[in-house]
Amino acid sequence: MPLSPGLYKIHDTDSDRVLTYYSSNKIGTGVNCDASYAKWYVKYYPGSLRYGIQVMEYNKYLAVTVDGSIPYGVEEDDASVLELEHQFHDFYLIKLAGTRYYLEHPNIGPDGTIVKFVDKVAFKGPNSGDTGSILKPKTNNTIPTPLILRPNDILSRGSGSQYTDDAHFHTDILFNMPRNPFTRNQRMATLEWARKLGVSNVPTMESFDECERRLEVALGKGNNTA
Structure with a gap:
């Protein structure tokens, strides 16, 4: 289910912390608030289901370093192309397009913590079609007879x-x-x-x-x- 473009707060699913843009041009997590540095425009590239994410206050776009881990702020032309993988309700995983790198909120301290993209495999239903062993068929004499009310x-x-x-x-x-x-x-x-x-x-x-x-x-x- 594609996410509609708009202005969002991007939450850590394990806490109430939100994605925050620091004045030092770094991106991390911070206390949930309504400040413009904690609000992000999610925009999609025309003709695709890929996105760019821009912080409201500084008009900077999220990009990832050469090693594919630490995000920082850039102008539009240098923005990273992202994919949003829907999980359930209004929960999405933010992924660097064409890779297995997903945005991770470390959430390791009360103060702001730098986020990063990490290489991991998202859960996507059954593993290799393995459904376990097949149940043995029941014989006719082992199938309970429905109760018939007279x-x-x-x-x-x-x-x-x-x-x-x-x-x-x-x-x-x-x-x-x-x-x-x-x-x-x-x-x-x-x-x-x-x-x-x-x-x-x-x-x-x-x-x-x-x-x-x-x-x-x-x-x-x-x-x-x-």
Whole structure:
């Protein structure tokens, strides 16, 4: 994912320190701040995915010494060409184009520390396609059989049940738990929640009221809805 050109602070991922341009024409890390010497324009070269980086305060561009390690400030014509390798979210590795040299924040002291480019290999997914050993196939008799829910025997034809279907049976179990029966508002909220979750065959409050009334008549009880 290419980075959009703009003005950025360049953070060390292991601390809150940021890339800083020193007046001595050197580049290092410093305390996170909003000063212009800690803000950088990231610009891309037309027709490519390569970048130049310029400090806001001094208008100097980042370049690397002949040995490819210590960065310093130069005019545009001498700027180093850089690549930004996206890692995740808004994290990128800054790399000297065409090499394996990446910008490293030493972060070894409370004061400013000079940064450098070091030769290293970035993590880029699986190593040489090695995915480890292959799992042995399972025989048919070792594959668990999915649990199949069967209709409740209470609702079988001719049983004399007061429940019209499984949905009302299970709703009655839920709403009228012996220790803590649901209030009417709780019942209505629970039914609505079930509908929002995509549950099929959710009873209406009215149909359950009728089911509960039949149960109470059959059991010789009055209305016990709280």
